[in-house]
Amino acid sequence: MLITPFASHAVDLENGKKQARSCALCHGHYGQGTPGPASPRLAGTPAGYMIKQIEAYINEDRINPRMVVTSSLHSLSEDDIDDIAAYYESINLDKINPVLNHIPLWRGDVALGRELYEGDCKSCHRKNGMGKSRKGIPALALQYPRYLFRQIKMFQWDKRVHDDDPEDDTFDNLSDKEIEALLSYVSSLAPNNKK
Ligand code: HEC
Ligand code: HEC
Numbered sequence: 001m002l003i004t005p006f007a008s009h010a011v012d013l014e015n016g017k018k019q020a021r022s023c024a025l026c027h028g029h030y031g032q033g034t035p036g037p038a039s040p041r042l043a044g045t046p047a048g049y050m051i052k053q054i055e056a057y058i059n060e061d062r063i064n065p066r067m068v069v070t071s072s073l074h075s076l077s078e079d080d081i082d083d084i085a086a087y088y089e090s091i092n093l094d095k096i097n098p099v100l101n102h103i104p105l106w107r108g109d110v111a112l113g114r115e116l117y118e119g120d121c122k123s124c125h126r127k128n129g130m131g132k133s134r135k136g137i138p139a140l141a142l143q144y145p146r147y148l149f150r151q152i153k154m155f156q157w158d159k160r161v162h163d164d165d166p167e168d169d170t171f172d173n174l175s176d177k178e179i180e181a182l183l184s185y186v187s188s189l190a191p192n193n194k195k
Helices: 013-019 021-027 047-058 065-070 078-090 110-120 145-156 176-188
Strands: none
Touching: 013 021, 013 078, 021 065, 047 065, 047 078, 110 176, 145 176
8 A cells, every 4th residue: 555655665554563663662552652852753743754754863863872773773674664654654543542642731821822833833834733744844733842842942952954954043033931832832733732
């Protein structure tokens, strides 16, 4: 079954599931992750985005030696990586158990967050926070805010490149308070937090 336009071969979800066992230790049995900064959700994430991130970890453009070593990422073939990504993309947490799909609400200045988000983020991550999977733009509303906070700091510290642009200045002038405001708005867009 061909699921993703990024895969060069017909993906094998069974192989993906098998290979993903080494990811479960940190990302959870279903790729649901946990609310802390160090266990992002993979379930339902666009495969193309995940493949790009895995390559970035292997190339050390994103730094996470524990993940590379624990999962022997260096020894996985390209097809294995495509299969793992397709497997995680195919997981529908709501179907397995809606509780797994919960994103905690980050408390902050939601009104300020909304203003910042609609001014600077909406054009790519979309009004509903769901991103544009075919363009490799991740859904912020389905990711844990503490993890996102850390990623924004990584962008600010030039430890990770945002939007493929090393000169990107989206986060340069944001204070921690403004980042928290943004995340309080983004987390309010998660389906389980919508009123
Ligand atoms: C030892 C723990 C650990 C293991 C095992 C692990 N990961 Fe990770 N993974 C992490 C951490 C921590 C991060 C976030 C790191 C950061 O801040 O960049 C992460 C980030 C990611 C991301 C980026 C998510 C995003 O939203 O950008 C992807 C994709 C990913 N992991 C895939 C995998 C896959 C696939 C496997 C199994 C082959 C795996 N990981 C195994 C700890 C782990
Ligand atoms: C011009 C398009 C664009 C705009 C505007 C934009 N982003 Fe992004 N963003 C991206 C892309 C593309 C990625 C994926 C980067 C990659 O491939 O590593 C991304 C990734 C991210 C991530 C990492 C998500 C993860 O799972 O690791 C965060 C956090 C983020 N953006 C926050 C924001 C915020 C907050 C704003 C507004 C202040 C914003 N972005 C504005 C395109 C954009």
